[in-house]
Structures are given as structure tokens and as C-alpha cells.
Amino acid sequence: MALEDVDLDYVRLGETGLSVSELAFGTWRFGRETDEGTVEIDEERAHELLDAYETAGGRFIDTADVYGGGDSEDWIGDWLDERDREEYVLASKVYWPTREDDPNGRGLGRKHIRRNIDLMLDRLGTEYLDVLYIHRWDEQTPARELMRTLTGLVDEGKVNYLGASTFEPNAWRVAKANEIAKKEGLEPFTVSQPRYNLVNREVEGDYLDMCRDYGLGVCPWSPLGQGVLTGKYDREDRATDDSAASEDEGWKEAYLTEENFDVVDEVRAIADEVDATPAQVSLAWLMHHDAVAAPLVGARTVDQLEENLGAASVSLSDDQFERLAESKGGPYDDI
């Protein structure tokens, strides 16, 4: 399907008052340096990808202060310069080190967050972020300090909604932070960005239950298991294209497992039934999921993005959804 024929819908982001595109566009490979010293996606390609996403009706862009050492935010900002910023929903993240040798140049302490937010807004060329995520939990910063710092940013108009990009062992941390927020009249987390896809199912159970209970809008990252769910790898660990990940031995060990290939087989079977590609079926599975608001599509090329955005017109039956859910060997009841 051509990009012009894709027309992404809007969905509500959890129980917030914000509407977002049903597929967000993730930009972590913008400006990212490889071990060989090349850049995975340069500025020109980044702008082509953003153009393609926009053509398909996409308006929900995800970045982070550390992507490409700030280049991702910078390049999005330059691209937005010629557009009406109000039409876009911008999400970014804070946590990872931004000043290598400075103990306060990392984490979620008040000093790091407050210094960083202005740099982020400056790079993006905007006065506010729609969503600010904490990229990970910081064991060193008390939850109360964190919620008070983040609430300050909302009160100052620099951030509209707070998000937590965390994993399954941290469900209780988000719950605790939101209880502190409730008790003290502070802003709670209303958005969540966990890793979630058909081969990474750790958030099923407690974490997704917590998201449902607090009404968090869930935006899964790595919805294609970093490419595995596109079906481009075979059981002999070969990729059918020049995938960057296929060169990484640690990555292969984690992702190219027999168990994951069993899931891919079921994805392929359903792709044949609905006349779509495995990537589209894997994304459609998340879009069909009652706990998910908007998956974050990633892509290295415009062709990949075009294919992925085509997921918006793929419908799965409840039976197909369940077969995919069970392909990992369950327990499906916990979803």
C-alpha cells in the first residue's frame, strides 16, 4: 500500500485527554553511530522518514535526549521548523547520562532533569513536550523528589503529560509514584512505554494490569522485536537484507531463538490468511490489544516504514489474535 493511501487514525492515549496517531514513529536510530563509526540514519534520511510518516497521516513522534547524542531531537526540530508544531504530539525521555564525568549529569535527580529539559526543548525548537518519559528508574532518586520535580515542569508549561518507560519488575514503582502523586496533589504518570511485542512478553500480568488500573496509555517499543517479527531472519540466523542487528552476536543470541522462530511461523501463517506481511500482522496484533494505545514503529528505510504503516489497514479476528497470543506457549489468560 502506498503511503498516500495510508490514513492513520487517532486514538486516545490511555485515560488522558490527548489524541495520538494509532502508530507513533520512533527515532532512536537517527544519528546513531555504529561500531565502524558510520551513522545508521543521517539527517537527510531522517527527514525522508519523517516526511513519509507525515504523508501517511502520522503525527506522534518519539525521541529521547540521548538518541544520536541529541541529533535526533535536533533533526526533528529542524524538520518541524517548517510546520505547525501544534499539529504534532512530541514525546521525549530523560535518564541516561548526558554529561559523562558529572555524577549529576545522569539519572532522575532534580538537577539533571531541570538542566536537561531546557536543552531538549531548545533542540526540538518547541516550548513544551506533550509527553516526558523517565527512560528508566533511578534507584538513587526518591520517588517523592522525582514526582515533585516532574510536577514542576508540568506547572511551568514545559511538559503536558508524564510517562514511564520501564519494565515488568517496576510495576510497583510506578504504582508507588502514582500513589505519592495522589496523596500530595502532584501529577501522576499517565503514559507508559515498555518493551512489548509477540516475542517479548514480560509485561503481561502485573505490569499491564497496573497500566490498566491507573489508565496509562501504553506505547510499546520494539514492536517488531527489532526486526525478528518481520520474518526476515531464518533459522540458520541469516537475514534477507543488510540489517544492522544481524551483525551483533549478543543480539542474535537473545532474539534468534528456536522459541521465537515458532512465533514467527504462526505470524507467517496468519499473514498468508489476511494477505499482509509478517511485520504488518505483528503490529496489528499490538493494535488489536485492549491494553495498548499506540505502538512505536521503528524503521531504517522508507520502504520498511511504508510496509509497517500498512498495518493500520490489517484487521485480525479475535481468533487470530488469540492464536498469536498463544504462539509463545502462553499463559494467554494473563494478558
Ligand SMILES: NC(=O)c1ccc[n+]([C@@H]2O[C@H](COP(=O)([O-])OP(=O)(O)OC[C@H]3O[C@@H](n4cnc5c(N)ncnc54)[C@H](OP(=O)(O)O)[C@@H]3O)[C@@H](O)[C@H]2O)c1
Ligand atoms: N524506551 C526505550 O527504552 C526504548 C528502547 C528502544 C526503542 N524505543 C523506541 O521505540 C522505537 C522502535 O523501536 P525499535 O526500533 O526497536 O522497533 P522495531 O520495530 O522492533 O525494530 C525496528 C528495526 O527492525 C527492522 N525493521 C523494521 N521494519 C522492518 C521491515 N518492514 N522489514 C525489515 N526490517 C524491518 C529495522 O532494522 P534493520 O533494518 O537494521 O534490521 C528497524 O530499525 C525506537 O525508535 C524508539 O523511539 C524505546
